[in-house]
Amino acid sequence: MINQLDGKxxxxxxxxxxWTDDMTLHIELNKDAKWSDGQPFTSDDVVYTYQLGKKYDINWSNYWAYIADVAADGPNAVKITLNKDNPNRLTVLDSIELIPMMPKHIWEEIEKKSNNDLATIRKEVNANPVATGPYKIYFYND
Structure with a gap:
């Protein structure tokens, strides 16, 4: 998240x-982070989330213009490699703050059920959302 006081x-x-070199961003994940259903938050979730943007035309697909690869570096670390033909370190840093992480164990099932059809996935009613953080949805309405 961005600290509103100092912009960091x-x-x-x-x-x-x-940055481990000019083209590689290494991210260490919080080993204690969990999804609201109790499942651990891991590097597989981060890689899966980024890959959704490569697979479908969604909100964070544009980051792939600057990224060559996103890979797990063990269960609690991720390595993002910049596109050598179009590197943009600031935009990639924005991506780690702006892309909402998706629980792979939930959304890969939704993808299977929808036959990887984005229009069908977008119609999915997520009545019991799984997210990270200390809060769960109490209710929602129009």
Whole structure:
């Protein structure tokens, strides 16, 4: 998240991030982070979430213009490699703050049920959403 007082990124689902070279961003994930259903939040969720943007035309697909690869580096770390033909470190840093992480164990089932059809996935009613953080939905309406 962005610290509104100094404009710096402060890790929440992660514990730290660093550029290991000009083209590689390494992110350490919080080993204690869990989804609201109790499942652990892992590097597989992060990779899966980024890959959704590569697979479908969705809100974070545009980041793939600057990213060559997103890979797990163990269960609690992720490596983002920039596109050598179009690197943009600031935009990739924006991505780690703006892309909403998706629980792979939930959304891969939705994809299967929808035969990977984005129009069908968009019609999915997520009445019991699973997310990270301390809160669960109490109710919602129009």
């Amino acid at each position: 990124l402060e890790p929440l689902l992660g514990t730290k991030y660093e």
